[in-house]
Amino acid sequence: MSERPLARTDVSPAVAWLRTPAAIRERCHQLLELGLAGKLTHFRVEPSRLSAVVDTVLAVTREAYPTLDIPLHSRWRHFDAGGVKRVEELEARLKGVSPEERARAKLDLAVVSVLLDAGSGPKWRYREQGGGTWARSEGLAVASFRMFMDGVFSSDPDRPLRADSEALSRLSLDALAQGLQVTGANPLDGLEGRLHLMHGLGRVLPRPGTLFDLVVAQGRSVRASELLGHVLEQLGPIWPGRVMVDAVNLGDVWPHSALGPVEGVDALVPFHKLSQWLTYSLVEPLEEAGLRVLELDGLTGLPEYRNGGLFVDLGVLVPRDARLTREALHPSEEPIVEWRALTVALLDRVAALVRGRLGMSAEELPLGKVLQGGTWTAGRKVAAEARPGGVPPIRVDSDGTVF
Numbered sequence: 001m002s003e004r005p006l007a008r009t010d011v012s013p014a015v016a017w018l019r020t021p022a023a024i025r026e027r028c029h030q031l032l033e034l035g036l037a038g039k040l041t042h043f044r045v046e047p048s049r050l051s052a053v054v055d056t057v058l059a060v061t062r063e064a065y066p067t068l069d070i071p072l073h074s075r076w077r078h079f080d081a082g083g084v085k086r087v088e089e090l091e092a093r094l095k096g097v098s099p100e101e102r103a104r105a106k107l108d109l110a111v112v113s114v115l116l117d118a119g120s121g122p123k124w125r126y127r128e129q130g131g132g133t134w135a136r137s138e139g140l141a142v143a144s145f146r147m148f149m150d151g152v153f154s155s156d157p158d159r160p161l162r163a164d165s166e167a168l169s170r171l172s173l174d175a176l177a178q179g180l181q182v183t184g185a186n187p188l189d190g191l192e193g194r195l196h197l198m199h200g201l202g203r204v205l206p207r208p209g210t211l212f213d214l215v216v217a218q219g220r221s222v223r224a225s226e227l228l229g230h231v232l233e234q235l236g237p238i239w240p241g242r243v244m245v246d247a248v249n250l251g252d253v254w255p256h257s258a259l260g261p262v263e264g265v266d267a268l269v270p271f272h273k274l275s276q277w278l279t280y281s282l283v284e285p286l287e288e289a290g291l292r293v294l295e296l297d298g299l300t301g302l303p304e305y306r307n308g309g310l311f312v313d314l315g316v317l318v319p320r321d322a323r324l325t326r327e328a329l330h331p332s333e334e335p336i337v338e339w340r341a342l343t344v345a346l347l348d349r350v351a352a353l354v355r356g357r358l359g360m361s362a363e364e365l366p367l368g369k370v371l372q373g374g375t376w377t378a379g380r381k382v383a384a385e386a387r388p389g390g391v392p393p394i395r396v397d398s399d400g401t402v403f
Contacts, residue, residue: 011233012246018253018270019232021225024300024344027259027269031338032345034258041258042320042335043342049315050346053378054353056314060381061354061373068358070365072296073372075110075117075281078141082132086145093149093161099289100216104209106285108163111208112153113144114278115197115238116180119305119398121189122389126181140180147179162209168202171195193240193399200238211282212289221292224299228279232272240401243268251275252402254337269341271303273402280368296366301347303340305392306379307371311346312339312393313382319394328395331402339394347375 017023035045061070071077079086090109094102117140126139134142147153151160152175155167176195182188201208214230215222232251239251245265253270260266276299283293301307311317312325317339319325329336351370355362384390396402 011248014265015245015248015250018245018250018265018268019229019236019272021228021276021298021300024270024272025348028300028303028341028344029348030259031256031269031341035338035342039258040338040342042324042338044318044320045342046316046318050349050353052314053310053316053346053350053375054357056310056378056382057350057354057370057373057375058357060377064377065373068360068365070369070373072283072366072368073280073302073374073376074284074368075113075141075277076284077372078138079113079145081134081138081142084131086142090145090149090161100212103212103285103289104207105161106288107209107212107282108153108161108207109145109148110281110285111201111211111278112148112163112168112198113141114274114281115201116140116144116194117277118194118274118401119189119396121187121398122391124180124182124186124188143180150179152179162207163201164207165202165205168198171198171202190399190401193401196240197238197401201235204234204237212286215286215291220290221294222286223295224279224283224293224297225295227282227286227293228272228276228299231275231279231282235275235278240399252331254332256334256337256341258338269337271340271344273302273304273340276300277302296368297362299368300344301351301367301371301375303343305394305396306376306383307347308339308343308379309383309392309394310375310379311343313379313386316346317342325393328397330397336394336396347371350375 031040034040035043036047076087094105117137120136120140124139125133125135126143127133128142151157153163153167154160155164173192173195177191180188182191211230211234215227236249236251239249243250243253252272252274253268255262255267256269257267279299286293324335351367354370355365358365380390383392
């Protein structure tokens with residue numbers, strides 16, 4: 001029997017709009033137009049350098065996917081880090097389970113894992129028992145996968161392959177640190193912030209997998225933008241201390257003074273990075289259960305340090321103040337808001353140029369596949385060539401809830 005998903009909530013038109021990919025695109029492209037006109041404070045935009053970005057993206061894409069059979073950019077790629085077939089291990093453990101419950105279990109895993117994946121910092125590593133050692137997103141994916149397989153997120157010892165509100169709400173900092181192998185010698189940025197998200201998740205849903213029931217209740221198909229709307233509506237309350245509009249916590253939404261007075265709604269730039277990353281990661285389990293996720297290109301690119309760093313390292317975005325490449329800044333600081341917004345808008349342009357070079361349509365190569373092919377890998381490769389340890393050109397002081 002399925003757990004009943006929470007009821008929908010009513011929000012104001014302003015909040016509803018700020019939760020849409022259309023709002024993300026509109027505000028980010030507004031800032032790009034200002035940047036192209038030389039009217040932004042923190043970055044100069046050099047569109048002539050976009051060709052270098054496209055060349056690099058195409059090179060890494062062809063190397064990784066010679067036949068251009070590119071999967072969607074999602075958490076599921078990271079679970080099989082190093083070519084280890086961990087997802088097959090999960091499938092074997094779920095054998096005999098109904099398609100609906102399999103989808104719920106996979107959504108449980110995806111939601112928890114994505115919310116634990118907000119940037120690790122440069123020093124943290126995860127050593128898999130009997131396997132390799134992993135860092136950054138892959139490390140957090142493998143760590144959260146192993147915690148899930150061990151039943152850490154389930155309150156029912158007889159049903160370990162799930163996450164539920166009871167287990168998430170009682171998860172302790174020590175238990176999370178143990179699962180992620182955090183010690184004084186192996187520090188992880190934002191551990192407390194991640195625990196806050198786990199506790200918040202336990203408050204808002206009986207289990208993350210009830211998102212499956214919520215989507216199915218609307219029909220056998222769902223637009224990607226609607227799927228994001230479900231994620232934002234259900235998970236909105238878990239985000240810590242962010243901008244409020246009409247008494248609603250907006251999450252990953254920040255003001256930029258170039259768009260208007262920073263106290264007003266017109267200045268707000270929505271990103272919803274983790275929520276979009278999560279939405280991309282829900283697509284495959286939903287489709288395996290027989291649902292159709294339509295209009296994937298409705299989602300935007302992800303404004304994180306690999307995609308954003310690619311544009312800085314290859315000279316498309318030039319910081320006006322060298323301080324931006326020397327000091328770690330908070331996500332709320334305007335240079336970071338500007339950088340992220342420009343990244344989202346420029347990813348749309350890169351996707352169009354990549355498709356043009358490959359002779360493919362948006363349906364054949366949606367933005368989510370360009371990211372996977374793609375821009376994220378290119379950003380990591382260029383950073384590794386530019387700086388020891390592959391650290392990004394601009395550093396963000398992460399609390400574990402944004403990046």
